[in-house]
Amino acid sequence: MLLASVWAPRGPRSASPLWDAALGLALVVAVALLRGERGSGPLAFVLILVHLAAAAVWLGGVLELVLRREDRWATARRFGPVGLGAVVVLVATGAWNVQVHTGGRPLAGSYEHVLGLKLALVVIALGFAAAAHRQLRARPRALSRSLVSGEAAVLGTVVAVAAVLTALPAAAATGAKVGVTSSRNGVTVTSGHASYRTSGPDAEECASHAAAVLLASADPRLLPCSLSEPDAPQLGAAFARYFSDLRISSAVVIADDSPRSRAMTERFVSDARTRGIAVDVVHAASEVHSWSDAAVVTSGWATAKDVVSAIEAAPAPPVRGVFLAPWLLSSEVIGGPGRVQLAVALPFDPSASTAGAYLDQLARRAPRAKASTAGLEGWLAGRRTPTQTATAIQFFTPARIAFLPPSLSEGHEHAGAGWVDGGQMAAVSGLVRLDL
Secondary structure, three states: OHHHHHHOOOOOOOOOHHHHHHHHHHHHHHHHHHHOOOOEOHHHHHHHHHHHHHHHHHHHHHHHHHHOOOOHHHHHHHHHHHHHHHHHHHHHHHHHHHHHHHOOOOEOHHHHHHHHHHHHHHHHHHHHHHHHHHHHHHOOOOOOHHHHHHHHHHHHHHHHHHHHHHOOOOOEOOOOOOEEEEEOOEEEEEEOOEEEEEOOOOHHHHHHHHHHHHHOOOOOOOOOOOOOOOOHHHHHHHHHHHHHHOOOOEEEEEOOOOHHHHHHHHHHHHHHHHOOOEEEEEOOHHHOOOOOOEEEEOOOHHHHHHHHHHHHHOOOOOOOEEEEOHHHOEHHHHOOOOOOOEEEEEOOOOOOHHHHHHHHHHHHHOOOOOOEHHHHHHHHHHHOOOEOOOOEEEEEEEEEOOOOOHHHHOOOOOOOOOOOOOEEEEEOOOOEEOOO
16 A cells, blocks of 8 residues: 555655555565465466555555645645556456456356445445546645545445455356266266266266366366376475474375375385384275374275275274375265364365365356365366466365354255365465475
């Protein structure tokens, strides 16, 4: 907000406006960093930064006019062209932000309503600005403080509404339903006349991916399910470093023969043993003789589900808990909050608005599909949403939540709309860097 003070006339004893501008710019960058989501691309961050800067210039200039007692008319004349430019940039970047977050599709639900309220308030603020401009043209040395105060009040409300908007998923209003049917021979995903079949031990994960691609109106044949993970070695190193910080002395790894599991397991075993952590590697829950301090699961969904079931029935489960690879985030694997202490490492925030929009689409159009990391990746790829290389992971655990009472939750479909059954993912660690 302090950026606008550059345009105000100052006396010889006034502080340099460059300091105000630098402080204002630092605040804008800080807010943009807080507003941005891990995993979002550089384009999204730049759009947020420019959008916030334009809003800061507009609101900051108006506040300067409200607080200034002398030469308000002169300040207004100097700020006029700058304010107009800020409005143009604000509208352009706002429209582009909506395009990036929604893929250009129509909106529905709370996001649509709050966005409409924000736009209406911006129009009202522009009305105040236009009235003040007309007054200055009619009486060059007169400017009503009530007009600029009204504009400032409306803009302050816009900021509050924008804060609410950032917490809401941008849900598309229309789209074909996506069906998921399981059988002994695999999983079939359908949408309209299109049908896609997956089979094998990774059928459920690939079905989740295919369903998400269809939700994004893309073709799963062009965006196939992949069991490779470029960051798998870095994940193994991060797990080993995290275990060392927790003073875990022994671990058992349940792996499989997929490229991602082998790469992560090999790096984890190497780094963990270097740090003095005893490690055993098995390929099935039945091969585990002792669950040690901690269990690390790098396998696919089928084996991971067997591991979770075995630990639930074990008389002596891992003392420090079970730690899952990022691709194992799904209610199909985790279930819900239970007696097993689970933590899954994620390179993204599962409560962020982008993830929320994906979950909302599942609830609306594919209630039988399972939310998963593979699904989120497929949905983003189908929407052509830019993503950036992960630089850190964070561990999350399923936590119980209470849904709204029936009187308030009417019309909300909770089935299939969460990462876990009857709960949400809560952070249990800080960021753990990935050595790139």
